[in-house]
Amino acid sequence: MPELPEVAGLAGFLDEHLRGTTVRKVQIVSFAVLKTADPPYTALQDRTVTGVRRFGKFVSLDTDGPSFVFHLARAGWVRFTDSPTDTQLRMGKGHIAARLAFAGEDGPLGMDLTEAGTKKSLAVYVVRDPLDVPGIAALGPDPFSPAFDVGMLAEIIGSSSQQIKGLLRSQSVIAGIGNAYSDEILHAARISPFAIAKSLDRDTVQVLYDAIHSILGTAMAEAEGRPPNELKDAKRSHMRVHARTGQACPVCGDTVREVSFADTALQYCPTCQTKGKILADRRTSKFLK
Structure with missing residues (x-):
């Protein structure tokens, strides 16, 4: 998408x-x-x-x-x-x-x-x-709008009991981020996709805010000026974890893992994001025993 x-x-x-x-x-x-x-x-x-x-x-x-x-x-x-x-x-x-x-x-x-x-x-x-x-x-704020600062992100996160992966993908919360870039943002911020939003402290929110702008900003610069037939390949070329299940994480070398759902999947690095723990394949689970 x-x-x-x-x-x-x-x-x-x-x-x-x-x-x-x-x-x-x-x-x-x-x-x-x-x-x-x-x-x-x-x-x-x-x-x-x-x-x-x-x-x-x-x-x-x-x-x-x-x-x-x-x-x-x-x-x-x-x-x-x-x-x-x-x-x-x-x-x-x-x-x-x-x-x-x-x-x-x-x-x-x-x-x-x-x-x-x-x-x-x-x-x-x-x-x-x-x-x-x-x-x-019904759209939420755009990540590159002047009003979207770290304080706004902290307010959004602090009031939500949703898992952070789902929150980032919610268009009524933040506009424009989907499955692929939420994977990339959370990997860059070293946050588990299953982390509960309001559990993140202010320092972590700052890291997440910076990752949103870094990941999306780099991708926007890469997409600028390209004709439509080149945009999909440009997107794939700089993904670190999304759609790279089984490959080595470019940051730490661990194997990129996947959690599958009915009609979608997420990818993450255990070492970078979950302290080495492997996430279960059900959203309601926390970790495999």
Whole structure:
């Protein structure tokens, strides 16, 4: 799933290439992808793109009329081209969920929203204001907003009995962090993913705050300026523990371990994060005996 750094890179790329273009055509191909009806998606046609913004993991393509907002979910992505075709796509066929065509000073441009797999959760909204999207309205603070300081993080953590891994992933608590970067942040901060949030002392909260900005900031710098087809590989290239089960931790050399759940998994280093203890494979367990 694309998270804050990849979505920021994607929004920046689209803003650079689409700002000032005219929306020539919009095709909604998936039956389930469009979550709104008013205004209709046809209201985007002939509108000028005024910019592209990120809200957590949402991307908002703004025009001088409605905004086209999308969330890529687990398996969605963007395919961008400067050689679009005028092919009329058939509803419910293939992996393309939506297609937008643009007219720019240097010629036509095209953008497809695609989704792999059988579980379809990519979402598109055509709204008068991005804040009309329920998921955006419910977002917690962005880690790079001026208001998000260590005091705010301490307040969030101090009031929660949730495990820290789940808390970091909660979009209503902090916007933009998902499964992959929460693994990386907790590894950098040397915190167990099962640690109860309010049990962390102020020094540990400071370390966590620094890790959030270090991990996400480095990833954002790596993603900046890259086209969409390079962003996934850029994300994978700097992961230390996420999706590296069985490999050596680059910090201490211990074997990276995994805890599996029904539809996801987390990875961690026992030496760096749990004082050598192996976490059980159930969220309600503390440690294997």
